[in-house]
Amino acid sequence: MKTIGELGEDGLIAKLCAGLATSDHVIVGPGDDCAVMGDGENLTLLKTDAVVEGVHFLPDEKARRVGWKAVARVLSDFAAMGGKPGELLVTIALSPQVSVGWVSDLYEGMTACLGKHGGVIVGGETTSLPVGSPTIISVAGRGTVRRSQMVTRAGGQLGDAIYVTGILGGSITGKHLDFTPRILEAAWLTEHFQITAMMDLSDGLAKDLPRLSLMSKCGFQIDKKALPLSEGASIQEALGDGEDYELLFTSAEDISASWGSQFPNLRLTKIGELTPGKDHELDGGWDHFNR
Amino acid sequence: MKTIGELGEDGLIAKLCAGLATSDHVIVGPGDDCAVMGDGENLTLLKTDAVVEGVHFLPDEKARRVGWKAVARVLSDFAAMGGKPGELLVTIALSPQVSVGWVSDLYEGMTACLGKHGGVIVGGETTSLPVGSPTIISVAGRGTVRRSQMVTRAGGQLGDAIYVTGILGGSITGKHLDFTPRILEAAWLTEHFQITAMMDLSDGLAKDLPRLSLMSKCGFQIDKKALPLSEGASIQEALGDGEDYELLFTSAEDISASWGSQFPNLRLTKIGELTPGKDHELDGGWDHFNR
Numbered sequence: 001m002k003t004i005g006e007l008g009e010d011g012l013i014a015k016l017c018a019g020l021a022t023s024d025h026v027i028v029g030p031g032d033d034c035a036v037m038g039d040g041e042n043l044t045l046l047k048t049d050a051v052v053e054g055v056h057f058l059p060d061e062k063a064r065r066v067g068w069k070a071v072a073r074v075l076s077d078f079a080a081m082g083g084k085p086g087e088l089l090v091t092i093a094l095s096p097q098v099s100v101g102w103v104s105d106l107y108e109g110m111t112a113c114l115g116k117h118g119g120v121i122v123g124g125e126t127t128s129l130p131v132g133s134p135t136i137i138s139v140a141g142r143g144t145v146r147r148s149q150m151v152t153r154a155g156g157q158l159g160d161a162i163y164v165t166g167i168l169g170g171s172i173t174g175k176h177l178d179f180t181p182r183i184l185e186a187a188w189l190t191e192h193f194q195i196t197a198m199m200d201l202s203d204g205l206a207k208d209l210p211r212l213s214l215m216s217k218c219g220f221q222i223d224k225k226a227l228p229l230s231e232g233a234s235i236q237e238a239l240g241d242g243e244d245y246e247l248l249f250t251s252a253e254d255i256s257a258s259w260g261s262q263f264p265n266l267r268l269t270k271i272g273e274l275t276p277g278k279d280h281e282l283d284g285g286w287d288h289f290n291r
Numbered sequence: 292m293k294t295i296g297e298l299g300e301d302g303l304i305a306k307l308c309a310g311l312a313t314s315d316h317v318i319v320g321p322g323d324d325c326a327v328m329g330d331g332e333n334l335t336l337l338k339t340d341a342v343v344e345g346v347h348f349l350p351d352e353k354a355r356r357v358g359w360k361a362v363a364r365v366l367s368d369f370a371a372m373g374g375k376p377g378e379l380l381v382t383i384a385l386s387p388q389v390s391v392g393w394v395s396d397l398y399e400g401m402t403a404c405l406g407k408h409g410g411v412i413v414g415g416e417t418t419s420l421p422v423g424s425p426t427i428i429s430v431a432g433r434g435t436v437r438r439s440q441m442v443t444r445a446g447g448q449l450g451d452a453i454y455v456t457g458i459l460g461g462s463i464t465g466k467h468l469d470f471t472p473r474i475l476e477a478a479w480l481t482e483h484f485q486i487t488a489m490m491d492l493s494d495g496l497a498k499d500l501p502r503l504s505l506m507s508k509c510g511f512q513i514d515k516k517a518l519p520l521s522e523g524a525s526i527q528e529a530l531g532d533g534e535d536y537e538l539l540f541t542s543a544e545d546i547s548a549s550w551g552s553q554f555p556n557l558r559l560t561k562i563g564e565l566t567p568g569k570d571h572e573l574d575g576g577w578d579h580f581n582r
Contacts, residue, residue: 001390001391001392002390002391002392003387003388003389003390003391004385004386004387004388004389004390004391004394004417004419005387005388006391007391009417012391012394012417013417015391015395016394016395016398019398019402020402020411020412021402021405021406021411021412022411022413023378023411026378026411026413029413029414030412030413030414030415031414032414034414035378035380035413035414037377037378037413044335044433046378046380046413046414046432046433047380047414048339048380048381048382048414048415048416048429048431049382049416050382050384050416050418050429052384052418052419052420054421055418055419055420086328087314087317087326087328087337089326089337089338089339089431090339091339091340091341091429091431093341093343093427093429094295095295096294096295096296097294097295097296098294098295099292099293099294099295100292100293100294100295100297100298100303100306101292101293103295103303103307104306104307107307107310111310111311111312114312115312120311120312120313120314120317121311121312121321122313122317122320122321122326122328122337123320123321123322123323123325123326123337123338123339124321124339125339125340125341126295126300126303126304127341127343127346128295128343128346129343129346129425129427130345130425133424133425134420134421134424136384136420136427138339138341138382138384138429138431140339140380140382140429140431140432141337141431142335142337142433
């Protein structure tokens with residue numbers, strides 16, 4: 001019998017999702033940044049995302065930054081659908097030996113992020129783990145998106161330009177904790193342009209772009225020399241480091257000119273285009289089980 | 292600095308919830324079985340709940356039963372508000388050494404429960420834990436409740452009778468894995484009677500009844516000899532074992548007569564009443580951090 005490590009993350013998810021039932025008002029099921037459901041113009045987004053001590057943050061990291069990250073990752077996924085945050089639930093699994101101060105600071109970081117970017121915490125739970133277990137913070141919740149602004153990973157068309165916001169690579173030096181979920185940017189993009197496909201970059205461009213192109217039934221071609229590099233990052237790091245939490249999206253429209261006047265402090269880079277190719281491989285990126 | 296273990300679960304939750312912001316359309320925030328939000332007659336329930344290997348299930352337990360339990364716990368909370376299941380997200384945190392077959396069986400158990408009681412899985416995530424870590428399954432999601440049928444823990448009135456469904460105690464022999472979420476029963480109760488307060492029994496009557504009475508600003512008096520005992524269970528076990536997943540509710544109406552013809556195979560027992568007393572203590576029950 002295969003282990004999870006041998007099968008890998010994408011393989012596992014594909015296997016688990018294959019047999020799932022659905023219901024009439026589910027518009028987008030498993031496999032995108034969020035699930036989408038509802039009728040009418042205002043749709044509901046559902047998302048869950050966890051951070052694990054030793055995987056997503058170091059044991060001696062400031063709890064406030066961990067809290068920010070735990071919430072911002074979910075907000076980043078709402079943004080990736082063109083949506084906005086609503087109500088969140090927070091699950092904390094931890095050893096009884098963790099200090100109350102650490103958990104208070106964690107909540108401070110979460111509420112700071114929500115105060116800045118929208119959304120409220122409406123519940124959750126705490127559950128105990130054996131002494132010595134890694135602390136886990138799982139954030140689940142509801143966002144909203146207007147039907148006219150909803151973007152999935154699946155709508156990319158042949159010839160569409162591929163864009164990324166911000167700069168890529170080297171997030172381990174700090175950005176992976178303190179990043180800005182691109183809610184405003186996604187709202188502006190989806191209001192003013194025909195964005196055909198979008199996702200947030202969590203596992204690295206090398207892992208995430210193939211996912212988007214596969215769901216859009218296209219290949220892709222990128223100009224690696226055009227990648228917007230973080231200071232000191234190599235092209236390979238920009239492709240593979242992950243945790244950039246920038247938007248990756250496609251459009252047939254030229255967005256760069258208006259972008260500059262709207263968001264003068266955030267780069268937007270056209271890095272390539274969707275092609276008829278069937279090659280979905282790019283070297284690098286992060287697999288949760290198969291490292 | 293105090294540890295979580297010293298503060299205890301209820302103390303920790305109270306501390307964390309004290310400073311939370313809210314928003315206009317949140318009707319019930321942290322502290323009840325579910326959060327409730329929305330406008331109009333059809334409201335949204337949000338809930339998250341996790342099961343942990345070694346705490347909620349033994350390492351050698353059949354994965355199918357674990358999956359059933361993980362989902363049924365959340366459905367039981369929807370029932371406790373008078374609601375029904377909608378769309379769920381499943382987070383699995385586990386070591387790469389877990390077999391793919393185990394996870395497949397887990398999903399089988401989850402979908403079996405949903406197939407029987409309603410609700411669909413629309414997404415989730417898998418995340419890796421260090422080798423040897425306990426497996427954690429967290430289920431979050433959305434339910435629905437009609438405003439006219441919504442019941443919180445806070446509406447109990449002086450003199451209301453206190454009822455429990457089913458039998459209590461000894462769930463460790465199997466029921467804690469295979470229980471039936473009381474969705475049908477709660478729907479019938481809230482449609483036909485004025486149910487003033489309700490919750491599901493997860494930590495044991497001794498822990499849960501004081502929570503309900505405290506939120507309803509009442510005391511309580513129960514007849515311990517009237518408690519409906521599972522076969523072989525003592526009164527103390529019925530009070531303290533936990534994981535009964537039965538409904539605990541209050542009403543000024545006499546429900547027992549019509550109950551018997553509606554649900555002939557499930558007991559309903561009047562165990563006491565809400566009083567002006569201020570005593571919220573009952574000996575027993577389960578605290579996640581302070582055992």
